[in-house]
Amino acid sequence: MKENAIYPGTFDPITNGHTDIIERAGKIFDKVIIAVAKETSKECIFPLEERVELAKAATTHLNNVCVEGFTGLSVDYIKSKNSSIMIRGLRAVSDFEFELQLSLANRDLCHDVETLYLIPKKEYIYLSSSLLKQIIKSGGDVNQWAHPKVIAALKNQLR
Numbered sequence: 001m002k003e004n005a006i007y008p009g010t011f012d013p014i015t016n017g018h019t020d021i022i023e024r025a026g027k028i029f030d031k032v033i034i035a036v037a038k039e040t041s042k043e044c045i046f047p048l049e050e051r052v053e054l055a056k057a058a059t060t061h062l063n064n065v066c067v068e069g070f071t072g073l074s075v076d077y078i079k080s081k082n083s084s085i086m087i088r089g090l091r092a093v094s095d096f097e098f099e100l101q102l103s104l105a106n107r108d109l110c111h112d113v114e115t116l117y118l119i120p121k122k123e124y125i126y127l128s129s130s131l132l133k134q135i136i137k138s139g140g141d142v143n144q145w146a147h148p149k150v151i152a153a154l155k156n157q158l159r
């Protein structure tokens with residue numbers, strides 16, 4: 001496909017589940033832009049700049065991926081990149097309800113942007129940034145779920 005795709009999110013922090021979605025999108029599209037949102041309803045533990053750097057570290061092995069921070073609405077950012085494709089990941093039925101509402105709102109805001117949902121590998125289907133943070137706070141091993149730089153940053157931030 002000869003179009004760029006945008007994968008927006010907070011990525012606080014990026015996990016191997018996110019990376020799996022990015023790798024899948026990279027096989028479909030010429031370029032994938034990981035768009036790290038500054039504004040979010042979530043309370044982030046990392047500032048925007050650090051979330052961008054951690055996402056870059058986790059995706060250095062992917063030649064057709066770049067990472068950028070952005071402000072404002074994701075549909076506006078997608079249009080500013082001359083794209084019409086928003087990538088989102090779906091893990092479980094609980095994600096679907098939120099993602100459906102988000103997709104419908106985005107369609108009302110910008111009818112030219114289409115949302116493409118990708119499902120991660122089964123070993124990441126339950127993985128979230130929140131779960132990663134909770135396990136680290138409790139002293140658990142998360143080496144299989146995130147890039148080493150992400151884990152180090154989390155341990156530094158949470159312990």
